[in-house]
Amino acid sequence: SLHEIHTVQAYGHEAYDKQLFAGRIEQVMQTAKQRIFYRSLLIAAVMLLSISAMVLISWVGAHDVLAGKISAGELTAFMFYAVMVAGSAATISEVIGDIQRAAGATERLIELATAPVDIYSPEIPVTFDAPVQGRLAVRELSFAYPLAADKTVLHDLNIELKPGERIALVGPSGAGKTTLFQLLQRFYQPTSGQILLDGIDISSVGLAELRAQFALVPQESVIFATSVLENVRYGRPDATEHEVIAACVAARADSFIREFSDGYATQLGERGVRLSGGQKQRIAIARAILADRPVLLLDEATSALDAISEQQVQQALDNLMQGKTTLIIAHRLATVINADRILLLEQGRLIASGTHQQLLQTSPLYQQLAQLQLLS
Numbered sequence: 001s002l003h004e005i006h007t008v009q010a011y012g013h014e015a016y017d018k019q020l021f022a023g024r025i026e027q028v029m030q031t032a033k034q035r036i037f038y039r040s041l042l043i044a045a046v047m048l049l050s051i052s053a054m055v056l057i058s059w060v061g062a063h064d065v066l067a068g069k070i071s072a073g074e075l076t077a078f079m080f081y082a083v084m085v086a087g088s089a090a091t092i093s094e095v096i097g098d099i100q101r102a103a104g105a106t107e108r109l110i111e112l113a114t115a116p117v118d119i120y121s122p123e124i125p126v127t128f129d130a131p132v133q134g135r136l137a138v139r140e141l142s143f144a145y146p147l148a149a150d151k152t153v154l155h156d157l158n159i160e161l162k163p164g165e166r167i168a169l170v171g172p173s174g175a176g177k178t179t180l181f182q183l184l185q186r187f188y189q190p191t192s193g194q195i196l197l198d199g200i201d202i203s204s205v206g207l208a209e210l211r212a213q214f215a216l217v218p219q220e221s222v223i224f225a226t227s228v229l230e231n232v233r234y235g236r237p238d239a240t241e242h243e244v245i246a247a248c249v250a251a252r253a254d255s256f257i258r259e260f261s262d263g264y265a266t267q268l269g270e271r272g273v274r275l276s277g278g279q280k281q282r283i284a285i286a287r288a289i290l291a292d293r294p295v296l297l298l299d300e301a302t303s304a305l306d307a308i309s310e311q312q313v314q315q316a317l318d319n320l321m322q323g324k325t326t327l328i329i330a331h332r333l334a335t336v337i338n339a340d341r342i343l344l345l346e347q348g349r350l351i352a353s354g355t356h357q358q359l360l361q362t363s364p365l366y367q368q369l370a371q372l373q374l375l376s
Contacts, residue, residue, distance in 0.1 A: 003270065039097055050086035057082060118146070119186055125206035132213050133198050134294040134325030136161035136184075141193035143176075143183060143348075153179050154348040157193070164323050168330040168339035170369060175345035177329045181297050184327075185211050197295070215293040219300045219329075221284035223272025228257050229264040231272075231283055235291035244290060250316045251286035253279070285313060289320050296326040300335070314338075342366075 001008050001017045008017060061075040138159040144152045154176045161167055169177045182188055184195060186202060195202050202210050215235070224231055232244045239247075245264065248254045256279055260266040272280050288296065298317070318338065330336050336356050344352040344359060344366050352363040359366040 003273075035097070042096070046092065054079070054082055054086060119189060119207070121206040121208070122204055125209065126200055126204040127209065128198060128200065128205070128213070132294045133163040134161075134213075135163050135196075135198050136295065136325055136327075137196040137199075138180075139194055139196070141183070141195065142191045143179060143188065144191050145188070152191070152348060154183075157348070157350055159343065159350065161325055161327070163325055166321055166326045166328065166338065166340045168328045168336050168342045169345060170330050170336065170342055170366070171345035172369070174347070176348040177345060178299065179348075181216070181299065181327070181329070184295075184297065185214055185216070213293055214295045214297055215288040215291045216297045217281075217284050217288045217299065221272070221277075221280040223268055223275065223280050223283060225268065225270045227262075227265050227267055228260070228283070231268060232286045232290055235287035235289075239290055244286075247286045247290035248283075250289050250320070251282045252313055252316055253282040253286050256282075282313060285316065285320075289316070294324055296321060296324050298326065298328040300329050300331050344369075 001013075001021075008014060058079065061070070061078065064070045065072055065075055136159070138157050141154055141157040142152060143154040144150070157176075157180070159167075169180070171177060179188075183190055184202075186207060189203070197205075197210070197213065224234065228248075229241065229244055232247060233239050235247075236243075241264070245254065248257055248264075257264060257266070266274070268274050272283070275283065314335075328335055328339060330339070330342075336342055339356075341353060342356060342359055343350055344363060346365060352359055352366060354362065360370060
């Protein structure tokens with residue numbers, strides 16, 4: 001609620017959120033009261049038993065000294081040791097409380113640690129012949145999300161991409177475009193079929209090596225709570241500052257970065273709260289430029305830019321895409337026109353393929369999208 005305070009205030013949600021927060025706090029307070037109550041009982045019981053035992057021992061010991069059974073020194077030594085034991089016993093209650101809290105946290109950690117792993121690297125992974133050319137092939141690919149196994153998202157998809165080719169994926173929402181991106185990077189395992197990169201099944205490649213071949217620019221850019229320099233360097237941690245600046249210049253981000261008081265050392269805050277939507281996207285594009293990977297995945301990378309910024313970033317992307325296999329989720333006409341081919345998806349099926357002009361003439365659905373969505 002604090003992070004999205006503008007939305008909270010815009011919808012007049014303050015009173016409801018305060019009430020919800022107060023309810024949660026009351027639950028925490030009730031639990032804390034119970035814990036403190038039982039802990040107090042335990043401490044009181046331990047102290048009562050300890051003091052009672054010492055008083056009893058002192059009484060019996062004094063009579064034994066008077067009777068000559070033990071010396072005063074032996075009684076004093078015994079009492080000293082008894083005080084040490086009583087003090088140790090009194091701390092048991094605190095240790096028990098810490099153990100109970102640790103046990104609760106450990107249960108959650110064990111639950112996470114024992115969660116089944118669906119995606120894993122093969123025991124003997126296949127390696128790519130360097131450098132990777134970027135030839136992609138999707139063959140008879142079908143997929144359904146594990147939590148909705150009865151709903152197939154992609155149906156028998158067949159796609160061939162040549163090295164350096166630019167392919168635009170268009171279609172209504174829910175057509176499976178973003179799902180295909182996730183399958184290419186093996187965030188999910190296909191239900192059937194296979195994906196080949198340079199003729200090698202990606203399921204036989206180590207996850208780290210596979211994902212190192214893809215540079216992703218998502219529609220909602222991810223900005224970390226660190227400096228501009230480290231956000232861009234996330235694409236290649238060993239990059240020099242000069243290389244980072246060059247990537248930002250290519251992404252048309254250098255101009256607004258230098259306007260910050262600390263320049264590239266400026267802290268961007270949680271989720272990049274100091275940046276506008278277009279600035280976030282240019283940072284993400286700079287990150288992909290710096291990564292310099294053979295396959296680019298662009299999820300409508302210019303959607304949050306104004307007309308002038310979009311033109312500048314589109315020029316940067318055109319330079320970036322030279323010699324790289326590029327898959328673009330497209331919703332705007334400029335992106336579609338620059339593509340070598342357009343793949344039209346509907347309900348997880350490839351229903352048409354061709355250039356912009358070809359699809360305008362042959363596909364009624366594409367004509368509708370061009371009028372209502374691509375031209376917007």
